[in-house]
Amino acid sequence: MTPEIGGFLVGHATDPEGLTGCSVVLCAEGAVAGVDVRGAAPGTRETDLLRPMNLVERVHAVLLSGGSAFGLDAAAGVVRFLEERGIGFDTKVARVPIVPAAVLFDLGLGSPKSRPDAAMGYRACEAARERPGEEGNVGAGTGASVGKVAGPGLAMKAGLGMACARLARGVKVAAIVAVNAFGDVLDYASGRILAGARKPLVGGFLNTLNAMTTELGQRALGFSSNTTIGVVYTNAVLDKEGANKVAQMAHDGLARSIVPVHTMFDGDTIFVMSRGKTQADLSTIGSVAALAVAEAVKRAVLKAEPAGGLPSASSLHGSDGG
Numbered sequence: 568m569t570p571e572i573g574g575f576l577v578g579h580a581t582d583p584e585g586l587t588g589c590s591v592v593l594c595a596e597g598a599v600a601g602v603d604v605r606g607a608a609p610g611t612r613e614t615d616l617l618r619p620m621n622l623v624e625r626v627h628a629v630l631l632s633g634g635s636a637f638g639l640d641a642a643a644g645v646v647r648f649l650e651e652r653g654i655g656f657d658t659k660v661a662r663v664p665i666v667p668a669a670v671l672f673d674l675g676l677g678s679p680k681s682r683p684d685a686a687m688g689y690r691a692c693e694a695a696r697e698r699p700g701e702e703g704n705v706g707a708g709t710g711a712s713v714g715k716v717a718g719p720g721l722a723m724k725a726g727l728g729m730a731c732a733r734l735a736r737g738v739k740v741a742a743i744v745a746v747n748a749f750g751d752v753l754d755y756a757s758g759r760i761l762a763g764a765r766k767p768l769v770g771g772f773l774n775t776l777n778a779m780t781t782e783l784g785q786r787a788l789g790f791s792s793n794t795t796i797g798v799v800y801t802n803a804v805l806d807k808e809g810a811n812k813v814a815q816m817a818h819d820g821l822a823r824s825i826v827p828v829h830t831m832f833d834g835d836t837i838f839v840m841s842r843g844k845t846q847a848d849l850s851t852i853g854s855v856a857a858l859a860v861a862e863a864v865k866r867a868v869l870k871a872e873p874a875g876g877l878p879s880a881s882s883l884h885g886s887d888g889g
Contacts, residue, residue: 571698571731572739572802574598574842578695579706579727580641580688585681586875587633587673589641590706590727590743591691592798595654597625598840601810602667605818606794609834610636613667617838619808623665627654628692629838630668631707631745631796634682638670644688669836671747671794673710675719676875699743702728703870707745707796712877713825713868714751714763715792716775723762724879725752728867730859737802738847742817742859744797746867748825749832751775755823755861762868762880776826794834795821797863799856802843809849814839816853820860 574594581588602617612630616623628645632638646664649655655662674682691706702708708727715722725748731741746752751763751772764773799817817837821828829835837860871879 572741572800575800576695576697577699577743578691579701580691580694581705581709582681583709586677586710587681587683588706588709589630589632589638589683589687589691590745591628591630591645591695592743592800592840593628593692593695594840594842595627596842597627598842599624599805599807599810600626601807601814601839602836603811603814603818604836605829606833606835607831608794609836610639610670611668611836612639612642613665617667619811623656624807626665626667626840628666629798629840630666630688631798632668632670632683633673633707633710635670635672635674637682639668640685641683641688642666642668644685645692647685648689648692667838669796671707671711671745671796672792673747675792676710676712699729702726702866704872704874708867711745711747713746713748714775715749716764716778717773719792721765721767722877723765724871724874724877725762725868726871728863728865728870730862730866732855732859734847734855736845738845740799740801740852740855740859742797742799742856742863744795744860744863744867746795746864747793748795748828749793749830750825750827752825752864752868754865761865793832795825796836797860798838798840799859800840801852803841803845803847803852804843805841810839810841812849813853813856817856817860819857821864823861824864
């Protein structure tokens with residue numbers, strides 16, 4: 568189901584030659600936000616202010632970007648786009664747009680000199696709309712890959728996926744996830760590997776978790792070009808503490824779909840944005856968010872196309888992503 572929640576706009580900017588890009592979720596009226604960082608190698612911006620004890624209650628956008636730490640520059644373009652429209656936290660002397668961000672490492676797949684910058688962040692905002700349709704090799708997922716225990720040459724192309732669930736009383740919970748994991752991506756319903764580390768020469772999948780216990784796996788454990796990042800957004804009412812709890816629960820969707828996940832070589836980060844007037848049970852929202860994240864991860868690999876010399880799930884065994 569294509570995410571479409573009033574008040575939220577989603578946009579992408581893509582460099583198909585350099586194999587990088589960024590994605591933005593805009594909320595001009597401001598959204599209560601939270602975040603949970605589970606990976607051990609994150610690259611983030613403005614995450615501390617999302618803690619419940621800190622001052623700022625609302626954010627105006629969340630950026631997901633390729634380019635590793637360089638990609639954080641794209642947030643400046645999002646800030647400029649919002650400032651030009653008078654959107655931001657009122658400090659009395661200026662309106663300051665609040666734009667948290669997270670990045671993934673994609674420098675090894677395309678050109679390491681191609682990185683999202685402020686201009687790309689601005690273009691993602693210009694492209695933002697309420698009913699986004701692009702998935703796969705777009706935005707923050709342009710240079711994403713998965714299954715790297717045997718090295719980057721035996722990995723597979725992944726990308727960006729989206730999903731949305733509808734609850735009672737018109738409540739919706741959507742997820743957008745850029746999947747660039749060290750581990751394999753599994754079908755969360757069947758447990759079947761959809762994309763991951765491939766066996767050299769003979770084909771098929773290595774099974775990353777099993778390979779990590781072998782000499783081959785131990786030699787590859789320093790490969791750090793990873794991280795899965797995402798945003799869950801909803802029209803249900805959440806306070807800041809509730810948004811952080813939903814972010815925590817949403818990581819269960821990564822755990823269902825990526826094995827292993829939250830490693831020392833991943834910077835897995837999920838943001839939550841809430842805007843709306845409909846009350847909903849917090850545990851229900853968190854549980855549904857986990858399902859939306861799991862589905863978005865699945866779609867991220869099924870919608871990906873081969874790039875950078877890597878095959879994708881669609882090129883190996885077709886796509887059933889809908």
